[in-house]
Amino acid sequence: MSRSAIHDDHHATFEAVQQSAARIRAFLPAGAAPSIALVLGSGLGSYADALSDAKGIDYAEIGFPQSGVVGHAGRLVYGRAGQTSTQTGVEVLLMQGRVHTYEGHSLQTVVLPIRALVAAGCKTVVLTNAAGGVGEGLAAGDLVLIHDHLNLMGDSPLRGPNDERWGTRFPDMTEVYDAKLRATAQQVAKRLGIGLKTGVYAGLLGPQYETPSEVRMLRGLGADLVGMSTVPEAIVARHMGARVLGMSCVSNLAAGMSGQPLSHEEVTETANRVRSTFIKLLDGIMAALASSD
Numbered sequence: 015m016s017r018s019a020i021h022d023d024h025h026a027t028f029e030a031v032q033q034s035a036a037r038i039r040a041f042l043p044a045g046a047a048p049s050i051a052l053v054l055g056s057g058l059g060s061y062a063d064a065l066s067d068a069k070g071i072d073y074a075e076i077g078f079p080q081s082g083v084v085g086h087a088g089r090l091v092y093g094r095a096g097q098t099s100t101q102t103g104v105e106v107l108l109m110q111g112r113v114h115t116y117e118g119h120s121l122q123t124v125v126l127p128i129r130a131l132v133a134a135g136c137k138t139v140v141l142t143n144a145a146g147g148v149g150e151g152l153a154a155g156d157l158v159l160i161h162d163h164l165n166l167m168g169d170s171p172l173r174g175p176n177d178e179r180w181g182t183r184f185p186d187m188t189e190v191y192d193a194k195l196r197a198t199a200q201q202v203a204k205r206l207g208i209g210l211k212t213g214v215y216a217g218l219l220g221p222q223y224e225t226p227s228e229v230r231m232l233r234g235l236g237a238d239l240v241g242m243s244t245v246p247e248a249i250v251a252r253h254m255g256a257r258v259l260g261m262s263c264v265s266n267l268a269a270g271m272s273g274q275p276l277s278h279e280e281v282t283e284t285a286n287r288v289r290s291t292f293i294k295l296l297d298g299i300m301a302a303l304a305s306s307d
């Protein structure tokens with residue numbers, strides 16, 4: 015399939031999602047029952063190396079749409095996270111990379127993997143991303159816990175007929191990002207001595223970065239972070255009743271804030287720089303979730 019063409023062949027019907035979920039279950043080792051789905055954003059895919067008993071499968075084999083963006087591997091990895099000498103850890107399914115709607119996919123296609131992972135038994139969805147820093151006091155390299163979002167994509171992954179087997183037509187979005195999970199993340203960050211700020215994530219369509227005027231608008235709207243993912247995934251996870259935790263790595267200050275033009279290289283470079291800290295925090299959160307399950 016041409017990477018340059020607009021392709022939207024993963025229509026996220028109930029049947030397509032069930033089929034993906036069935037293929038995920040078939041790929042799992044006997045007796046495995048992962049309860050956490052983790053989506054790793056730009057440059058963070060190496061967290062898969064921190065898993066024990068890891069086993070991976072290409073997105074193509076489980077009906078997941080594939081990304082052409084550099085830094086997104088396109089593999090689903092099963093393994094145990096947060097394992098320590100005293101703990102067995104927690105079983106996770108980890109997505110190395112995601113597709114974005116700016117690549118030409120509908121939001122329904124973008125969220126197919128999340129729907130399939132929740133259908134396969136993941137009741138907790140952890141979403142990570144690289145984001146632009148909009149809020150005062152943020153710096154490149156900061157890790158930020160998402161406490162709410164602004165859907166500014168001009169579309170919803172729930173647009174179209176609602177399938178009640180997934181969830182209700184008009185799902186409540188009062189607490190998209192689970193307060194208990196956020197508290198756990200903060201406790202872990204504190205214990206590990208890792209700075210973790212909190213903020214509101216604005217999800218935009220992209221792929222172009224914002225103009226300085228758009229960044230001022232976003233700040234006025236209450237956004238601290240800006241990015242091109244996460245929001246649709248969080249919406250469908252909530253639609254299906256899963257708990258959501260969201261974390262951003264500030265890869266750059268948003269346009270007009272630093273006097274420098276923005277580049278995808280800067281985004282991946284920052285992600286590389288803070289990768290080990292981010293991974294330490296993620297692993298600590300997984301260990302905490304393992305002991306609270």
Ligand code: HPA
Nearest residue numbers: 144145146240241242268
């Ligand atoms: N804007 C939008 N998306 C992003 C940015 C940004 O500045 N950085 C990383 N993803």
